[in-house]
Every structure is written in structure tokens, then in C-alpha cells.
Amino acid sequence: xxxxxxxxEGPPHVGAMRVATAMRDVHYVLHAPQGDTYADLLFTMxxxxxxxxxxxxxxxxxxDLGSDxxxxxxxxxxxxxxxxxxxxxxxxxxxxxxxxxxxxGGLALALGLPVPVVPLELPAYQKKENWGAAETFYRVVRxxxxxxxPPAGFKRPPRPSDRRATCNILGPTALxxxxxxxxxxxxxxxxLLGVEVAVVAPxxxxxxxxxxxxxxxxxxxxxxxxxxxxxxxxxxxFDQPCVRTVPIGVRxxxxxxxxxAALAGCDPQPALAGVPSHSSWYSRSVDSTYLxxxxxxxxxxxxxxxxxxxxxxxxxxxxVVGLGSYSREFAREVREAARGYGVEALISDDYLEIEAxxxxxxxxxxLGTQMERHVxxxxxxxxxxxxxxxxxxxxxxxxxxxxxxxxxxxxxxTWVHPLMMGLEEHLLTMFRGDFEFHDAAPASHLGSAAATxxxxxxxxxxxxxxxxxxxxxxxxxxxxxxxxxVRGKARRNTERYAAERALSQITVETLYDAKAHFSR
Amino acid sequence: xxxxxxxxxxxxxAATAPRVLTERGQRExxxxxxxxxxxxxxxxxxxxxxxxxxxxxxxIQSAAGVMIFAEPRFxxxxxxxxxxxxxxxxxxxxxxxxxxxxxxRPDIKLLFLVGSCPSEVIKLDLSRAAARLSTRFSPQxxxxxxxxxxxxxxxxxxxxxxxxSWVPSLPAAPAAPPRLLVVGALxxxxxxxxxxxxxxxxxxxxxxxxxxxxxxxxxVGANTRFLLAQPFLGDTxxxxxxxxxxxxxxxxxxxxxxxxxxxxxxxxxxxxQPERVxxxxxxxFERAERALITYxxxxxxxxLFLFPDSQLEIPLARFLAEELDAQLIEVGTxxxxxxxxxxxLARLPADTNIVEGQHVERQLERCVxxxxxxxxxxxxxxxxxxxxxxxTKWSIELVFxxxxxxxQAADLAELFARPLLRRTRLVA
Numbered sequence: 036x037x038x039x040x041x042x043x044e045g046p047p048h049v050g051a052m053r054v055a056t057a058m059r060d061v062h063y064v065l066h067a068p069q070g071d072t073y074a075d076l077l078f079t080m081x082x083x084x085x086x087x088x089x090x091x092x093x094x095x096x097x098x099d100l101g102s103d104x105x106x107x108x109x110x111x112x113x114x115x116x117x118x119x120x121x122x123x124x125x126x127x128x129x130x131x132x133x134x135x136x137x138x139x140g141g142l143a144l145a146l147g148l149p150v151p152v153v154p155l156e157l158p159a160y161q162k163k164e165n166w167g168a169a170e171t172f173y174r175v176v177r178x179x180x181x182x183x184x185p186p187a188g189f190k191r192p193p194r195p196s197d198r199r200a201t202c203n204i205l206g207p208t209a210l211x212x213x214x215x216x217x218x219x220x221x222x223x224x225x226x227l228l229g230v231e232v233a234v235v236a237p238x239x240x241x242x243x244x245x246x247x248x249x250x251x252x253x254x255x256x257x258x259x260x261x262x263x264x265x266x267x268x269x270x271x272x273f274d275q276p277c278v279r280t281v282p283i284g285v286r287x288x289x290x291x292x293x294x295x296a297a298l299a300g301c302d303p304q305p306a307l308a309g310v311p312s313h314s315s316w317y318s319r320s321v322d323s324t325y326l327x328x329x330x331x332x333x334x335x336x337x338x339x340x341x342x343x344x345x346x347x348x349x350x351x352x353x354x355v356v357g358l359g360s361y362s363r364e365f366a367r368e369v370r371e372a373a374r375g376y377g378v379e380a381l382i383s384d385d386y387l388e389i390e391a392x393x394x395x396x397x398x399x400x401x402l403g404t405q406m407e408r409h410v411x412x413x414x415x416x417x418x419x420x421x422x423x424x425x426x427x428x429x430x431x432x433x434x435x436x437x438x439x440x441x442x443x444x445x446x447x448x449t450w451v452h453p454l455m456m457g458l459e460e461h462l463l464t465m466f467r468g469d470f471e472f473h474d475a476a477p478a479s480h481l482g483s484a485a486a487t488x489x490x491x492x493x494x495x496x497x498x499x500x501x502x503x504x505x506x507x508x509x510x511x512x513x514x515x516x517x518x519x520x521v522r523g524k525a526r527r528n529t530e531r532y533a534a535e536r537a538l539s540q541i542t543v544e545t546l547y548d549a550k551a552h553f554s555r
Numbered sequence: 556x557x558x559x560x561x562x563x564x565x566x567x568x569a570a571t572a573p574r575v576l577t578e579r580g581q582r583e584x585x586x587x588x589x590x591x592x593x594x595x596x597x598x599x600x601x602x603x604x605x606x607x608x609x610x611x612x613x614x615i616q617s618a619a620g621v622m623i624f625a626e627p628r629f630x631x632x633x634x635x636x637x638x639x640x641x642x643x644x645x646x647x648x649x650x651x652x653x654x655x656x657x658x659x660r661p662d663i664k665l666l667f668l669v670g671s672c673p674s675e676v677i678k679l680d681l682s683r684a685a686a687r688l689s690t691r692f693s694p695q696x697x698x699x700x701x702x703x704x705x706x707x708x709x710x711x712x713x714x715x716x717x718x719x720s721w722v723p724s725l726p727a728a729p730a731a732p733p734r735l736l737v738v739g740a741l742x743x744x745x746x747x748x749x750x751x752x753x754x755x756x757x758x759x760x761x762x763x764x765x766x767x768x769x770x771x772x773x774x775v776g777a778n779t780r781f782l783l784a785q786p787f788l789g790d791t792x793x794x795x796x797x798x799x800x801x802x803x804x805x806x807x808x809x810x811x812x813x814x815x816x817x818x819x820x821x822x823x824x825x826x827x828q829p830e831r832v833x834x835x836x837x838x839x840f841e842r843a844e845r846a847l848i849t850y851x852x853x854x855x856x857x858x859l860f861l862f863p864d865s866q867l868e869i870p871l872a873r874f875l876a877e878e879l880d881a882q883l884i885e886v887g888t889x890x891x892x893x894x895x896x897x898x899x900l901a902r903l904p905a906d907t908n909i910v911e912g913q914h915v916e917r918q919l920e921r922c923v924x925x926x927x928x929x930x931x932x933x934x935x936x937x938x939x940x941x942x943x944x945x946x947t948k949w950s951i952e953l954v955f956x957x958x959x960x961x962x963q964a965a966d967l968a969e970l971f972a973r974p975l976l977r978r979t980r981l982v983a
Contacts, residue, residue: 036606036632036648038655045613068672070586070705073614075935081617085942087935094582097706100676111581118916130608131672131706134639159608160636 041406043361043384043424047157047167048129049074053261054171055125056088056209057237061175062121064112066104066132066139069094081427082210091115093132105137112143116150123179123242124148125171127155151242153178163384165260165336166364168208172237173264179245184272191274194252200299201231201251202278205266206258207238212339212423213437214238215430217257220439221282224292225255227306230299236262249273253298257281257438258338260362283342284350285315285443312440314447318351326451330524332357332398334381334389334407335422337365339437341372343402343421346446348376356396357381359389386410397523400454405429417453504533506541513543528553573900573907575891580914583935584863584889586705587713588671589618593955594717595628597740598765600664603629604656605703606649606681607671618951628663630656634673645677649684650691657696664695665769667717670702697769699724709889711787711865711954714740718764721772722794725764728776733825735761736773736800738792739785742957743767749808749960752818755835757827764791775800780824782817784808784959786899787866789892806898808959809867809967810874811843816898839961846965847878853972855880860922862932863887863913864950871931871953872907873899879968883907884925887918929975946974 044050048065055063056078065071072092078084093111095104116124126143140154153174157167194200204221207214218235225232233251234244248254248269253276256266266277276298282291289307296303317323331353333344340360347353358373359381360366366382373380381392390410393401401411401418405426411418420429421437436442506514517525525546532549533541588611591603605611612631632652637643649668657663666688668681681700689698701720703713718738728734735758737749746763753761762773764781779800783792786807796802805820806813815836822832859881861868868888875881883904891911893900903909910918915936922930923943930940930947937947948971958967 036634036638036643036645036652038630038652039609039612039633040627040630041616042609042612044609045617046609048610049613068586068705069582069584069709070588070614070672071610072581072583072935073585073589073618075583076933077617079936079938080934083938085938087939092581095706097675100706130610131676134673134676158636159610160634160639163609 037385039385041386043386043404043406044164045074045077046130046159047162047164047170048127048155048159049077050164050167050169050261051125051127051155051157051171052078052088052090053164053168053208053210054175054237055090056084057207057239058175059239059241060122061089061125061242062115062119063088063090063125063127064108064115064139064143065090065092065127065129066108066111066137067092067094067129068131069096071129071131077210081425082430083427084209088209089119089121095132100135104132104135105142108137108139109142109146112139112148113146116146116148121150123151123153123175125153125155125175127157128159130159133159151178165362168261169264169364172208172262173268175237175242176245176248176265177268179242180248180269180272183246183249185249189272189274191252194300199229199231200253200301201233202295202299203233203248203251203254203269204235205254205256205262205269206260207235208258208261209238210423210425211238211258211261212336212425212429213435214258216434216436217438217442219434220436220442221255221257224282224288224306224439225295228292228296228299228301228303229305230295230301249275251275253278255295259365260336260338281338281342282438283339283442284346284446285312285440286349287342287345288439288443312443314350314440314443317447323352323451326454327352329353329400329454330356330396330398331400331402332393332396332407333421334359334361334401334403336360337362337369339422341369342437343446344372344376346443347402347450350443351447351450353400356398357392359383359392397527399521400450402450419450419453504530504538504541504545507543510541510543510546513546525550573886573903573905573909575909575911578910578912578914578917580912581916582709582863582889582913583915583933584913585618585710585933586614586672587703587708587710587716588615588669588705589710590703590713590717591615591629591669592618593740594714594765597743597767598665598769599767600662600769601628601667602656602660602663602665603667603669604653605629605631605669605671606674606679607631607634607669608673609633611671611673628660634677639677645679646684646687649679650688653688653692653698657692664697666692666696666698667720668698668700669713669717670700670704670707672704672706675702675704675706697724709866711785711867712790712890714785715788715790718788719790719794721765722775722791722798725772725798726774727798728774728778730776731778733778733780734759735803735821735825736764736775736779736781736795737761737784738764738781738795739783739788740765741784741959745957745960745963748962752835752839752961753821756818756822756832757835758821758825780821782821782824783895785867786870786892786896787890789895792895804898806873806902807867807870809870809964810878811840811847811961811964812878813870813874814843814959814961814964815840843961843964847968850965850968850972851879853975854968856882857928857975858882858884858925859971860884860925860927860930861886862918862922862930862936862950863889863910864931864933865954866890866892867950867953868931869896869903869909870899873902874967875971876904876907877902878964879971881971884927885910885918885921887911887913889913929971931971946978948974 078088093107126139143152207218255278269275278294280291282288292303292306331347337360344355344358348355355376360369361384370380386406401407402421404422408418529549638645670681685698685700699720701716775798777799780803781800782803803824805817808814808817872886885908887910931950937949940947
């Protein structure tokens with residue numbers, strides 16, 4: 036049993052719903068008690084889909100448990116087929132139905148429906164939403180593409196030179212973080228390269244599309260969380276190479292374009308030059324020097340957390356002081372990335388643990404999920420959202436991708452705007468203690484709402500327990516002259532410096548000794 | 556799915572009583588866990604610990620509008636495979652989680668262990684767990700339990716189960732003259748208005764269940780006359796009756812007329828002086844009526860279709876028809892408590908179609924075919940219906956917003972009028 040206040044991921048059947056809702060001509064019959072229909076509102080209210088998810092719930096109640104829930108399931112599946120006439124039927128159980136062991140897969144197959152039935156086994160007490168999406172997509176791909184699979188050991192023949200290269204785009208789902216916009220960004224790049232997109236899946240794919248996945252020359256995998264497993268199977272079965280570079284950030288976008296161009300045997304130049312990127316230039320603009328070494332904490336699903344840390348370090352010049360993910364399935368990849376920044380990865384889905392880490396590290400910027408946004412708000416640290424769990428704000432009306440060159444521009448804006456504006460920060464440093472530039476004066480672009488007390492990191496940092504040295508009044512006053520947004524760090528560093536040297540008192544001199552010692 | 560609608564015209568008391576059709580099929584409704592969202596705001600020192608699955612945690616999080624309250628007074632003890640495989644003793648695990656929770660939140664005085672579908676199916680005995688933990692943590696914390704599972708409860712029934720679990724341990728009222736108890740969670744502002752009105756009609760001190768603080772519970776006994784403020788409290792009423800309290804039959808305090816007759820019922824039960832009662836109620840009633848005029852103009856003759864959601868549908872339909880002259884095409888309700896709703900049912904137009912239970916696909920077909928001016932439905936259905944060109948009012952707002960009492964009558968009407976107004980304003 037685990038005490039949980041907020042969860043990063045829903046149960047695995049919600050992952051299955053994300054796949055079913057993304058697709059066309061499928062229907063998902065879910066053996067589930069009354070109340071589980073709440074999941075519909077994730078799609079109709081958070082993503083604002085104008086249609087109901089293609090899901091029929093058996094919504095059994097206590098009185099049904101006494102009689103025959105298996106018959107209830109069969110009736111629901113038959114009726115759903117007759118009503119919606121899908122080209123494939125997905126069947127499965129939610130957490131409670133898993134306990135009553137009615138075997139929806141077996142029951143549905145026994146109905147002898149004239150369409151493929153894909154049974155889903157999603158262990159609700161072990162696994163979570165993204166795993167459920169990946170497993171569902173994998174099962175759908177396997178069931179529908181296997182009839183078209185070549186014999187084992189198949190080697191893909193070279194593409195005839197008179198035919199354009201084709202690829203599938205794998206990973207976008209319903210309720211995905213910016214999947215709609217990423218897809219457009221990636222399609223635009225592939226267009227510029229002259230690569231034809233055969234199938235996008237699961238988003239917008241029909242069972243017939245899934246059946247012809249094996250025909251494309253290669254696959255482009257955008258989100259390993261939802262389609263990694265299916266992509267692997269396609270590579271194995273159809274000898275399809277897979278582009279796994281996630282084009283988030285300018286450098287990764289270039290690498291992605293080059294990788295695709297190499298596989299497609301085409302010239303990468305049109306795509307490399309095709310879209311203007313402001314983010315690289317803005318990052319070099321002199322007013323951005325203040326971004327140098329900003330301490331950033333990154334948390335999200337594996338794909339977005341790893342990418343965000345890379346962009347933060349390489350393209351904005353931040354210092355990654357923490358990197359973590361709730362995607363346990365990708366712990367290895369996240370740990371490896373974290374090592375590159377000299378930090379230990381935080382692999383956890385306990386938001387209290389992540390909150391404690393943020394409080395301890397006192398970063399200057401948090402790049403996280405909606406949950407970290409709340410944590411950061413409470414700790415008065417600027418924050419930008421980079422990953423699911425999704426919120427209605429993560430479905431902006433405008434085009435706002437994370438991927439491609441335009442995506443890099445979006446990242447620059449989204450991450451830099453929560454910070455004090457560059458020139459303003461320089462002014463604060465130059466005129467520290469000035470009557471207009473002081474603690475209570477908020478960044479002008481943040482409006483009066485930001486005027487509420489800025490960070491009080493001294494109380495928030497648990498590291499205070501070791502700080503035994505007392506501040507002299509002079510030193511306290513001097514500390515007060517340091518701009519508030521770095522004051523927490525200055526206090527912490529000075530106290531650490533004093534503690535390490537067993538000083539009983541912190542004077543003005545100690546403050547500057549520590550500053551010299553820790554100067555970056 | 557049992558697709559056959561079990562149609563039956565219920566033999567009702569009045570000859571004009573509306574037809575009630577019972578339908579079975581997929582129910583697009585919340586489970587009782589959802590009640591935690593308003594109950595934890597109402598009872599300020601209570602914590603709700605759901606013993607359930609990740610689905611339960613996800614439901615409350617999603618229904619709560621995704622993470623509004625930084626550190627909420629609700630949580631889920633998520634059952635995992637170790638608990639199911641018997642590798643971990645579920646009771647020991649629960650004790651550990653409760654200990655961890657109470658250590659973190661010393662401000663909590665009342666803890667509800669809330670049963671869920673999985674905990675019911677694996678037959679985890681939460682009443683024994685509550686008794687065991689109560690012994691351990693009393694007197695600092697009292698621990699009660701109820702079921703909010705979807706297999707047992709629908710949406711607002713969660714509040715019923717919660718309050719019913721509390722009634723047996725409410726303090727005993729000493730033998731005294733009759734005293735009024737208002738039952739059902741109401742917004743604090745509504746409660747305060749009602750207290751003032753009760754004082755003016757001469758009802759004296761009035762108690763409310765649930766109380767704002769668990770440490771100040773109302774006393775119950777043979778002198779208790781209880782008045783329901785919500786139409787979904789069947790079990791709570793039975794539990795109160797078992798303690799000797801007497802139910803005061805009344806309509807529900809929605810709209811000017813509903814509220815006036817609700818107060819009048821209380822006055823009769825307490826044998827208050829009618830002139831004084833009417834003198835106090837009249838100006839409030841007049842004011843509420845005046846505030847309703849604009850909305851009546853907008854809603855009169857409008858054709859409404861209500862999907863089942865909170866069991867508030869019957870009194871809401873009565874308010875819409877009787878006080879706003881709206882036309883009712885169909886009134887769905889997850890469950891119909893015929894006794895508690897007797898006065899409301901009698902006031903509905905004779906030809907009202909009431910549907911108890913749900914077969915959501917058929918109901919949607921009927922709704923689309925009828926092309927109503929306004930559909931009152933849950934969040935899962937609202938946008939898809941809007942996309943079909945229908946105008947909707949999402950029903951969950953009717954549960955979360957203060958709508959009871961004289962001063963809120965116009966606010967309630969406005970909730971129905973706003974989507975209609977909005978549609979006339981938008982041109983793009």
C-alpha cells in the first residue's frame with residue numbers, strides 16, 4: 036500500500052483509452068464498475084475533444100456481482116459492436132474487473148465477431164498509464180500487422196530509386212503533451228526532406244493503417260513511452276530502421292534531420308535551412324548572458340525530462356542541478372543522462388519526494404509537470420511546464436510544439452519568461468539596495484501579483500539544520516543588500532562555508548570569503 | 556449490458572404523478588468517492604483516506620479539477636500487488652499508512668477510511684480497521700469508515716454514506732423540547748443565511764450535519780427533528796431515525812418557493828407561530844421572486860433535458876418548471892428516493908418523463924432527437940453535445956456551487972440561463 040496524494044500517471048487502462056481515442060474505427064469495451072466513466076472527461080474537458088472517447092464501460096454494480104458479470108460483459112461487447120461497427124475491438128478490464136477475473140479477452144473472442152478482437156491484459160496493481168498505452172499500442176500493432184508480416188529473418192531490400200522514401204510516425208496519442216503540435220512540426224520537416232509519411236499511429240490511424248505499417252521504409256519514434264515497444268517489434272519483424280532521436284531543441288532537431296536524411300537518402304539542407312530559428316540567436320544575444328549558470332531542476336516523463344535537461348544545459352547555458360522522472364520504465368536512460376550533468380537522477384512517482392528535493396536544491400528555475408508548478412509556486416521559484424500529466428493549459432489554442440526549430444523557439448520563450456527579464460536583473464544587481472530596486476519590487480513584466488513576498492529559502496531549505504553559525508547584525512544587513520533572487524543561495528553557501536570551517540559567527544567578511552570560495 | 560428498458564409506470568400517490576421509466580445499461584456517472592471533493596472543504600479538520608487503486612486516486616484528482624489544493628485533505632492508500640498476493644498483510648499496511656499520514660498531519664481530528672470498488676471486492680474490512688485504529692489514536696483522532704465505491708454508490712450517495720457512518724457516534728441529545736437539525740452539506744454562506752432565517756421565524760438554535768468542525772458535532776435524540784437540505788440522504792435519514800430523530804417531510808430549498816416551503820415545513824414540525832413565520836419569510840421570498848424575474852423571461856418555454864447525475868435532478872426540474880416556466884423533455888436521475896422526493900414529484904408537471912437509472916447511448920439518442928434548448932449533463936457528455944450544436948449546462952457545477960436558499964435562487968436560475976445567453980453572444 037502506498038500513500039498517494041497526487042499521481043503523475045493514471046491507471047494503465049487510461050493509457051489504453053489514450054490509444055483507442057487517438058485512433059479511428061476502433062472501439063474499446065472496458066469491464067469496469069460504475070464511476071470509471073470519469074475517464075471520459077479527461078478527453079472531453081482537458082483535451083476538449085468534441086466527441087466521446089470510443090469506450091463502452093460495463094459499469095457493473097454490487098447487484099451484478101451477485102449474478103453474472105461475464106454475461107454483462109458479453110452483452111456490452113456485442114451491443115457496442117452493433118452500435119459502433121468498429122473495424123477492430125479492444126477489450127480489457129479496469130482495476131476492479133481484474134479482481135473478479137471474468138477474462139474479457141476470452142469472452143469477446145467467444146462472441147465470434149466479424150472483426151479482429153484485441154485482448155488487453157493491463158495489470159492495474161503493478162503498472163501505470165504510459166505502460167498501458169505502450170502495451171495497448173504494441174498489442175494493436177502485433178494483432179493487426181502480423182498477418183502482413185514477412186517470414187522470420189526477412190531482410191528489407193533496398194528501396195527502388197524511382198520511389199520516394201516513406202516512413203511512419205509513431206507515438207502521438209490522445210491526451211498527449213503537445214502531441215498534436217509536435218506531429219505538425221515533424222511532418223513539416225519530413226515534407227521539406229521529401230519523405231512521405233505513410234502512417235501516423237496511434238493518432239489518426241485506422242486498423243487498416245496499422246495493418247500496413249510494415250510497408251514504410253523506416254519509422255520515426257517520437258515518444259518511447261507510448262510507442263517504444265511497438266517500434267522495436269516493427270524493427271524486428273519488418274526489418275524497419277527506427278529514428279529514435281527526439282527532435283527537441285535546435286541541436287537534436289539538426290541531428291534528427293540528418294538521421295532521417297541518411298535513412299531516406301536525401302539532402303538534409305532544405306530542412307536544416309528551411310525554418311528560421313530565433314532561439315539560438317536570442318540565446319547568444321548579450322542580454323541573455325544573465326541566463327548563464329542558472330540553476331535548473333528538471334522533472335517529467337523520460338522523453339521530455341532528458342530533452343529538457345539537454346536543451347537547458349547546451350542551448351541556454353543553464354546548470355542542471357537536478358534531473359528526474361516518474362517513468363520508471365526508462366530509469367536507465369534518465370540515470371545515464373543525469374550522470375552527464377554530474378547529478379544523481381531522481382526516479383520517483385512520489386511527489387512529496389520531488390517537492391523535498393526542489394526545496395533542498397533551491398533551483399532558480401524548475402522545468403517540471405503541473406505538479407512541480409504547484410511546488411514551485413509554493414516555494415516561490417519560477418517554473419515552466421515541460422511534460423505530462425496534462426492540464427487544460429497544455430492544450431493551447433495556438434500552434435505550440437516542443438519539437439523542431441519552432442519547438443525550440445517555444446522552449447526559449449516558455450522557459451525564459453518566468454525568469455526576471457535579463458536587463459532588469461542586471462539593473463537589480465547594479466543598483467542593489469536602491470529605493471526602487473529592492474525585494475518588494477517585483478519584475479515589472481510580472482505585474483503587481485508577483486509583489487508578494489519573494490523566496491524565503493532560509494526556512495525552506497532543510498539543510499539549515501547544519502547551520503549553527505550565528506549571523507552578526509552587520510552580516511545580516513549586508514546579506515539583505517544582495518538581490519533577493521540569489522539571496523537564498525548566498526545564505527546557504529555562506530552557512531555551509533561557515534559550518535565546514537566550524538565558525539561560530541558569520542561576519543561580513545565570512546560572507547565575502549564564502550562568495551569568493553563558491554564563485555562560479 | 557442489460558439493454559432492455561424495464562418500463563413501468565409507478566403507481567403513485569397522486570393521480571397526476573409523472574411517469575417513471577427505469578433503464579439499465581452503461582451509466583455515465585461518478586462514483587461516491589467524488590463526494591470527498593466537497594466534504595473535505597466542508598469539514599475543515601477531517602481527512603479522507605481512500606483505500607483503493609490508482610484509478611481512485613486519478614478519479615479524485617481529475618474530478619477535483621486537477622490539483623487545485625496544494626496539500627489536500629484527501630489521499631489514496633493505493634493497493635498494490637503485494638497486498639493482493641497476500642505478501643503484505645493489508646491491515647498492517649493500512650495501519651502503517653494511517654500512522655504515516657497522521658504523523659504528517661497533526662491538525663487532523665477526524666479520519667474517514669473510505670472504501671472503494673477494489674477494497675470491497677477483496678473484502679477488506681474497513682469497519683474493523685477503523686475500530687482498531689480509533690483505539691490507537693483516540694482521543695486525538697477519531698476514525699470512521701464508509702464506502703464510496705462505484706459498485707455501491709453513485710456520486711452524491713458518497714455524502715450519504717459518509718454522514719450515515721457518522722450518525723451512530725454523534726452525542727446523545729438530552730430530553731428537551733424539539734430541536735431542528737438540517738442535514739446535508741451546504742456552503743457556509745448558505746448555512747449562515749439559514750441560521751439567521753431560522754432565528755427570525757423563532758426556531759431557536761439549529762444544528763447542521765455535517766458540522767464545520769468535527770469537534771463540534773450536533774447532538775441527536777428523540778427531540779431531534781431533521782430537515783433534509785439534500786435529496787440524496789436516504790441512509791443518513793434511516794440512521795437518524797434509528798437514534799430516535801424524526802424526519803420532517805418537505806420539498807428541498809431550491810428556488811424561492813422550494814425554500815419558503817422548506818422553512819414552512821420546519822416551522823410546522825416545531826409548532827412555531829404561523830404569523831411570525833410568514834412575517835419573516837415574506838420579505839425574503841419577495842426579494843428572491845424579484846431576482847428571478849429576468850431569468851424567467853429567458854428560460855420560460857425553453858425545452859430542457861436533464862441527464863442523471865446527482866439526484867438533485869427532481870428538485871431542480873421542479874424549480875425549472877414551477878418557478879421558471881421551463882418545459883421538461885426528460886428528467887434523468889441515477890436513483891429515485893420516492894419518499895423523500897414525494898413533495899417534489901407531486902409538483903412536477905403531470906406529463907414529465909422521469910427516467911431512473913441510465914442507458915447512456917439510448918438516452919443520448921433521445922436527447923439528440925428531441926433537440927432541446929438546454930441539456931443538463933456531466934462533463935463527459937457536455938462538449939460532445941456542444942459539438943453537435945446543442946447547448947449544455949454541466950451538472951457538476953450544481954453540486955459545487957451554493958444554490959440553496961432564498962438568496963441563491965437567482966444564482967441557480969442564472970446557472971441555467973448563462974449557457975443560453977452565451978450562445979446568443981458568440982458569433983465566430
